[in-house]
Amino acid sequence: MFDLFYIPEIILSIGILLVIVIDLYIEKQKYFSYLLIQFLIILASFYALTEVPTHAYSSYEFSKFTSLIKFLLLVGALIIFHYTYRHLNYLNNLKIEYFTISVLGLIGTMIMISAYSLLMLYLGIELLSLALYALIGFNKASKLSSEAAIKYYILGAMSSGILLFGISLIYGFTGSIDYFEIAEQISSVNNNSVQFLGIIFGMIFITASLCFKFGAAPFHIWVPDIYQGSLVSTTILLSTLPKVAVFVVFLKLYFIPFITLAFIWSDILIFIGIASIVIGSIFALTQENMKRLLAYSAISNIGFIILAMGLVTDDGLNASLYYTIVYSFTALASFGIITHITSNSHGIEDISDLAGLSKTHPYFAILILITMLSSAGIPPLIGFHAKLMVIQALINNSYIILSVLVVLMTVISAYYYLRIIKTIYFENRENLISTYTRNNILLSINVILLLGLGVFPFIMFDITSYLASILVDISI
Amino acid sequence: MIPISYYLILSTIIFTLSIAGIFINRKNILVLLMSLELMFLSVNFNLITLGNYLGDLTGQVFVFFVLTVVAAESAIGLALLIVLFRNKKSIDVDDLSELKG
Amino acid sequence: MLYEYLPILIFLALALLFATVMLSAGFIFGGSNPDDEKNSPYECGFEPFEDSRMKFDVRFYLVAILFIIFDLEIAFLFPWAVVLDHIGLEGYLAMAIFIFILLIGFIYEWKKGALEWD
16 A cells, blocks of 8 residues: 555645645745745656556556656646746746646646546546636636636536536446446447447547547637637646646547447547548638637647547557657647747737747747747658658558548648748837747757657657557557 | 336436536526536436446445535636626626637 | 325425415405506615615625535545444545545635635
8 A cells, every 4th residue: 555655646646735835834935835846746757757556456557658658747747837937927927826736737637647447537637627727717817817717617517527427328338437347348248239329328428528628629619719818828738738638548448448349439539630630720720819829730739649549550549649749749849938938018919929039039939930840740840750650540541531631731730830930030020029038948958859859750759659569568 | 116217318308408508598607507517416316326226336436526526616616707707797608708719 | 115205295285286276366366457666676765776686795605615615525524424433444544634635725725814704
């Protein structure tokens, strides 16, 4: 039992309770509390890699795969908090509660990743969602922020309800909430029975709800509104950590309990993927608001991930893992840059706010240039390899027409990424763009990695194929 | 003995009503919150029925967790509602229209 | 088994019947000729000042929010108390941890002044 004390979830939970109390008594020294939280995350990420409990716990899974993903999430959180602290400080809205709530959300993502029963899955998703409701509404003085929060709250709670309804159906028709037992039950069910129908219904409810949490196409309406309404620091959080966690949930749910239903969900996922790519690419064309544009770009990226997963093959799985990591890395960089640039004392809102950035801040202009080119999928950068892998997987499975469509959409999406670059380099505007610092080492490393890992892609290939190989270990 | 399908049909009807309540309601956000509660209650009903039918406690334990989480959720919902009211001086659904593009 | 509930059913039916008869009697036998003045709400002879649905003080909501959270711990405490004999030290510690976490929430809201009315 005592080996459980070293898992990152417990370390973070105990630590964060301490920080809440400590912060009450030293309200003035926010930097100290902030450092304490960062220290906690470093500690947790250290234990995430070194201590993998060997006990088997029903309903909670420890494996190399989950530890590695947790480590990645923790490192991501570290970077996000680093950006967030400066951003909130600049906006004079610095409250330690922002970080404590984020850490609670982080614990939620970790529970989602380790969940091995539907109850744990539900609790993880809810912990994450509750944290996100509060974070989106964090900017209390802003109308947009509170409107976004209430919108996300209502839709999010509804999707939780749908998830629960699906869970109750699965529980009722298989008699268990444990992934492994569900898998056994489903494989022994006759395809024409009422029981089978009930399971399919349950699975479709769960899929709809998870697609909502993912922000995939038919359930994507909230994404641009919420991205626009919340603080940029919340937007970074929204576009990285939950996506990775929901992706892992998708992977575990479909490849463990629902694997024998692959002939049904494969088509659903491919449809959702294509719809997301098309909607994300086309609707982004008309956006003037920077955050809305990046939101639509996120939708189309999610589409790539789901599409690759829907192929139900090894190379598809590999591609989707690769794409997820690359996407969250790119999102971290692109939103990270936006947290550093402000115009007219508030954050960057419209694309035109960026005009003339190359004259005043050539360093940040280059960072945006690299990130946008990577998102567009220009060859030497890492985004190119990610898109290539998905399209390769499509062609290998003889979805030729779909791959042509995907390439077409990539070309369309390149237009709006290039439009941002054009605004930065070829348009002038007399406006007050300012930054907190001349440069930021972590941000630079983040962006340079986009280039470096693109030039030497085999490093990332190795990591993801390793991840895929240990994933296969657990699922079979 | 009432057949189990009756229970399931009842809970599905309540669930559908609550979703309809969310989409059709165009007046007040508080009513939306009530619809959400109704939705979770229908799920709880479903879980208890099925758990009882299977002779298994998991369903009822699940309900405990759902109840607690939903309470936390509605607390956050009310808090967000207060923030919204302070900013907008209204809690009409039709006023949620500033985020568009 | 259902038979035991028969008195309640009869009682409910009687209550319903009685109420219906009384109300409908008033409605049928009493005369009614409404006009604008009679239909408008009466407020000490003035024109009504504002919407009759009163706005609540926002502090009531705050109390309600805090109440919801701390109310639900009872849902866990009751079953726990009933089976405390069987679950032993482990169950006791688990509940202690749970209460401790709630306690931290309580300290937080106290220090933040959420419990003060003014």
